[in-house]
Amino acid sequence: MDDWRNGGFGLYVHWPFCQAKCPYCDFNSHVVSQIDQSVWVTAYQTELRRMGELVPDRLLNSIFFGGGTPSLMHPDTVAAVIDTAREIWPFANDIEISLEANPGSVEAGRFAGYRDAGVNRISMGIQALNDEDLRRLGRIHSVEEARKAFDVARNCFDRVSFDLIYARQGQTLDAWKAELSEALSMAIDHLSLYQLTIEDGTAFGDRYARGKLRHLPTDDNAADMYLATQEICESYGLPSYEISNHARPGAESRHNLIYWRYGDYLGIGPGAHGRLSLNGQRMATEAPKAPGAWLEAVRQGNGTLPFERLSQEDQVVEHMMMGLRLHEGLDLERHGKLASPPISDAKIHALRDLGMIEIINNRLCATSQGRAVLNAVLRELLTD
Numbered sequence: 491m492d493d494w495r496n497g498g499f500g501l502y503v504h505w506p507f508c509q510a511k512c513p514y515c516d517f518n519s520h521v522v523s524q525i526d527q528s529v530w531v532t533a534y535q536t537e538l539r540r541m542g543e544l545v546p547d548r549l550l551n552s553i554f555f556g557g558g559t560p561s562l563m564h565p566d567t568v569a570a571v572i573d574t575a576r577e578i579w580p581f582a583n584d585i586e587i588s589l590e591a592n593p594g595s596v597e598a599g600r601f602a603g604y605r606d607a608g609v610n611r612i613s614m615g616i617q618a619l620n621d622e623d624l625r626r627l628g629r630i631h632s633v634e635e636a637r638k639a640f641d642v643a644r645n646c647f648d649r650v651s652f653d654l655i656y657a658r659q660g661q662t663l664d665a666w667k668a669e670l671s672e673a674l675s676m677a678i679d680h681l682s683l684y685q686l687t688i689e690d691g692t693a694f695g696d697r698y699a700r701g702k703l704r705h706l707p708t709d710d711n712a713a714d715m716y717l718a719t720q721e722i723c724e725s726y727g728l729p730s731y732e733i734s735n736h737a738r739p740g741a742e743s744r745h746n747l748i749y750w751r752y753g754d755y756l757g758i759g760p761g762a763h764g765r766l767s768l769n770g771q772r773m774a775t776e777a778p779k780a781p782g783a784w785l786e787a788v789r790q791g792n793g794t795l796p797f798e799r800l801s802q803e804d805q806v807v808e809h810m811m812m813g814l815r816l817h818e819g820l821d822l823e824r825h826g827k828l829a830s831p832p833i834s835d836a837k838i839h840a841l842r843d844l845g846m847i848e849i850i851n852n853r854l855c856a857t858s859q860g861r862a863v864l865n866a867v868l869r870e871l872l873t874d
Contacts, residue, residue: 494767496824497753499545499579500552500745503534503571504759505560506781509594512628515692518761518779519558527567533785534567535574537758537793542578545756545766550579552586552745555609561591565603572608586649586744588613593631593639601646611649613682613743614640619669623658640676649741651680656719657712658686660705666715667722674726679741683719684734685712716862731817733861750812758793760784766797772805773797802828807872814864819855837871 508519553575555568572587588611589604601612616636618624624632631639643650654673656666673681688694688703697703707715720730728736732750735743748755757764757775760783764775776795778784787793800808806829813820826832838854841847846860846867860867 494754497751498551498748499548500748500755501575502755502757502762503555504762505557505563506760507562508559510630527564531567531570533788534571537788538574541756548579549582551582554745555589557590559592559595560589561595565607568604569607586611588745593636596639596642598642601642605646612643612647614652616652617655619672626659650678653682655684655686656715657707663714667718670722680737682735713862733815750816752809752812772800774800814856819853822852822854
């Protein structure tokens with residue numbers, strides 16, 4: 491029942507508002523003209539205290555403000571959430587408190603306010619380093635604005651990460667290599683590099699279904715970009731520690747490691763998901779998606795939908811899907827306590843012979859070749 495301690499305990503806070511909706515985004519985000527932040531402060535505090543009664547006396551390892559665009563939050567709102575969390579749980583000495591920011595919403599004074607509130611890490615959504623592609627991606631900032639925002643963040647915080655999207659429309663392998671090298675010349679200690687995926691229910695998804703989203707790289711070209719990304723980042727001293735994330739040793743995102751190491755985390759805010767171990771059972775939690783519906787649910791005394799008990803099979807699947815994303819791989823001893831029967835030796839041997847996986851210090855790890863086709867590796871390991 492204490493398996494979650496292998497991953498730690500974190501808090502995710504969802505801010506659901508953006509200045510504009512990006513056409514590739516399938517996150518729970520909403521564009522509104524006015525926000526009464528005092529209402530949101532009260533709701534977050536109320537829900538934190540309610541959930542704190544379910545899981546008291548835990549050491550909090552991380553807080554992550556995601557969205558949406560959390561850099562639209564007033565620093566006092568962020569401070570109130572952090573202070574309330576501190577009242578409920580003891581903080582780890584090295585607690586990581588991250589906030590996502592978009593370059594168009596960055597102001598020096600606001601960032602100083604976040605720092606003073608307790609935020610110690612910024613994750614910035616730059617997404618591309620040329621203006622034409624930024625426009626295609628629906629971003630409201632320019633490259634110049636992104637660089638200025640990045641400089642503001644660097645002046646306020648020791649830890650600043652930023653995101654880029656590759657395999658974009660019309661992008662060549664050589665163009666991506668040049669852009670990635672430029673990004674690495676800016677990077678401090680962490681980069682998140684995501685392949686563009688076309689999700690149902692997004693503007694890009696609708697265009698793709700109508701045949702209007704042209705000049706996307708082929709699967710082979712996208713795979714070449716992925717492999718080049720791994721090689722180039724490693725040569726710059728930022729190897730991958732997870733499929734899409736690169737960091738100097740010791741600078742990994744501690745909050746995201748809680749997810750990938752299958753720890754427990756609270757999800758607070760509209761549409762937020764969580765995983766909680768309660769009374770020997772592992773629960774999946776989810777909140778109503780619509781901001782108004784969530785606020786009303788909190789007023790009624792419960793900001794989450796009914797908890798879902800995860801079966802042993804569910805936990806086995808989640809643990810493997812998360813663990814194999816990491817370069818460090820999956821702890822086979824820990825996994826064996828969840829899985830019955832354990833992973834088939836025949837499957838392990840077959841995938842090892844293909845060069846897709848390896849076992850190092852009793853950890854099952856995907857090789858660089860295996861991580862490039864991880865979904866196929868997982869299907870093979872998880873199917874009867």
